[in-house]
Amino acid sequence: MTAEPLLRMRLRVEQDIFVVRQLGREVARAVGLESQDQTRMATALSEVARVMVAGGRDTDVTFAIEENGVTSLRVSMGYPEPGRAGRLGQQVQHVGRLVDTMEVDDDGTGTIVRMSRRLPFGAPRLTPDRMDEIRAELAQHVPGTPLDELAVQNQQLIAALDEVRAQRDDLARLNAELEETNRGVMALYNQLSEELEETNRGVVALYAELDEKSAQLRAASEAKSRFLANVSHELRAPVTAIIGLGRLLTDSGSDELTSEQDRQVGLIRTSASDLLTLVNDLLDLAKAEAGRIEPNWTEVDLKAMFGQLRGTLRPLATRPEVEFAVEEPGLPTFRSDEVLLAQILRNLLTNAIKFTESGSVRLSVRTVGGDAEFVVADTGIGIPPELQERVFEEFYQVPGSKPVSGKGTGLGLPYARRLAGILGGALRVDSAPGAGSTFTLCLPITS
Numbered sequence: 001m002t003a004e005p006l007l008r009m010r011l012r013v014e015q016d017i018f019v020v021r022q023l024g025r026e027v028a029r030a031v032g033l034e035s036q037d038q039t040r041m042a043t044a045l046s047e048v049a050r051v052m053v054a055g056g057r058d059t060d061v062t063f064a065i066e067e068n069g070v071t072s073l074r075v076s077m078g079y080p081e082p083g084r085a086g087r088l089g090q091q092v093q094h095v096g097r098l099v100d101t102m103e104v105d106d107d108g109t110g111t112i113v114r115m116s117r118r119l120p121f122g123a124p125r126l127t128p129d130r131m132d133e134i135r136a137e138l139a140q141h142v143p144g145t146p147l148d149e150l151a152v153q154n155q156q157l158i159a160a161l162d163e164v165r166a167q168r169d170d171l172a173r174l175n176a177e178l179e180e181t182n183r184g185v186m187a188l189y190n191q192l193s194e195e196l197e198e199t200n201r202g203v204v205a206l207y208a209e210l211d212e213k214s215a216q217l218r219a220a221s222e223a224k225s226r227f228l229a230n231v232s233h234e235l236r237a238p239v240t241a242i243i244g245l246g247r248l249l250t251d252s253g254s255d256e257l258t259s260e261q262d263r264q265v266g267l268i269r270t271s272a273s274d275l276l277t278l279v280n281d282l283l284d285l286a287k288a289e290a291g292r293i294e295p296n297w298t299e300v301d302l303k304a305m306f307g308q309l310r311g312t313l314r315p316l317a318t319r320p321e322v323e324f325a326v327e328e329p330g331l332p333t334f335r336s337d338e339v340l341l342a343q344i345l346r347n348l349l350t351n352a353i354k355f356t357e358s359g360s361v362r363l364s365v366r367t368v369g370g371d372a373e374f375v376v377a378d379t380g381i382g383i384p385p386e387l388q389e390r391v392f393e394e395f396y397q398v399p400g401s402k403p404v405s406g407k408g409t410g411l412g413l414p415y416a417r418r419l420a421g422i423l424g425g426a427l428r429v430d431s432a433p434g435a436g437s438t439f440t441l442c443l444p445i446t447s
């Protein structure tokens with residue numbers, strides 16, 4: 001901390017109070033304090049001077065510039081009579097509000113009041129030359145009369161009052177603006193709330209409509225399943241009768257038919273048995289869709305089931321160019337519904353045999369994670385990628401895919417996928433036209 005003195009003076013009589021006030025203002029202005037701070041400093045000095053001079057003692061006043069990280073104007077006022085700090089401190093206490101720091105001290109040789117006010121950041125730098133200049137200016141200072149000082153004080157008072165009024169007007173304007181903004185914000189908030197409410201009402205209505213639509217869809221789907229089940233059930237008896245009657249007609253015990261009649265009855269019998277297959281498939285699918293199939297969970301002996309499939313399907317795989325292989329299951333037993341599982345695998349294997357001209361048709365099972373994967377792989381005609389999901393739709397058959405043997409209804413895969421779902425699993429296909437298809441039935445292993 002350094003303190004560079006600017007000016008010293010001595011106060012003796014009341015007249016000097018005006019002088020120190022004027023000088024205080026001059027010094028404050030010269031070192032760069034703003035107008036209001038000049039007035040504050042001058043007022044603080046005259047107040048302290050008034051109290052000290054009233055005590056009837058000569059008072060030494062020193063103005064200095066202090067560097068302490070920041071630059072401040074510091075004024076010390078003291079007289080060589082110790083032991084007065086307490087009372088003096090009380091008398092000048094109110095002055096502290098006009099300056100940044102003020103202390104009243106008793107250093108053993110005298111009583112001293114120190115005050116300081118920080119210079120603003122933008123104030124011109126106080127170089128040694130500038131300090132000399134200020135000292136010279138102050139030396140030239142001619143003290144005015146008390147009347148002059150009174151006039152200056154009045155002007156300052158008027159200016160301060162003006163400023164207060166301007167600040168009050170500013171405050172009123174700011175308040176009005178704030179109120180306006182608040183009103184705007186409230187209006188915006190209300191508008192947003194209304195919009196939100198409107199949107200919510202829309203969403204609620206949409207959901208209600210969706211609920212209604214899905215209820216309608218459910219009802220339509222149930223009606224379809226019911227219709228299919230009823231119709232196919234009703235059809236089964238007459239179709240079976242037609243087949244039986246056809247058989248009777250061609251029986252050796254019946255009257256001899258002409259060869260043409262024999263051919264026509266044969267046609268009737270094949271058509272009727274195709275119709276019966278379709279009716280049976282429809283009935284199965286309708287049952288599965290209506291949720292009327294309840295799995296019968298048992299511990300399935302896969303080895304036995306695979307053996308049975310091998311035995312029943314080998315007669316269908318008549319082409320010598322096709323190797324029909326049912327691999328030994330790596331998984332000996334598996335908890336599932338034996339009939340439904342066998343039905344799915346039979347469907348897949350029948351399809352594979354139907355659509356494979358040469359190469360192989362292979363059934364295997366493996367465990368992947370917590371699942372059993374039953375894989376039916378063939379090297380047949382394959383299914384184009386864009387149709388691989390469509391083959392699971394009812395009655396869908398890949399256009400131009402003529403089975404190598406047998407016929408189809410287009411209901412086998414949708415039924416197999418339904419059953420897979422009922423067993424808690426899924427059925428998917430990977431296929432490439434010309435290379436073959438792999439159907440994978442994935443079922444969770446439950447203990």
Ligand code: ADP
Pocket residue numbers: 351352355378380381382383391396397398399401407408409410411412413414437
């Ligand atoms: P379909 O009674 O006609 O076999 P599916 O529902 O079982 O009825 O199969 C639907 C269609 O999917 C078949 O008509 C066929 O076009 C195709 N498809 C099914 N399995 C195979 C396969 N292994 N290889 C090639 N195409 C297949």
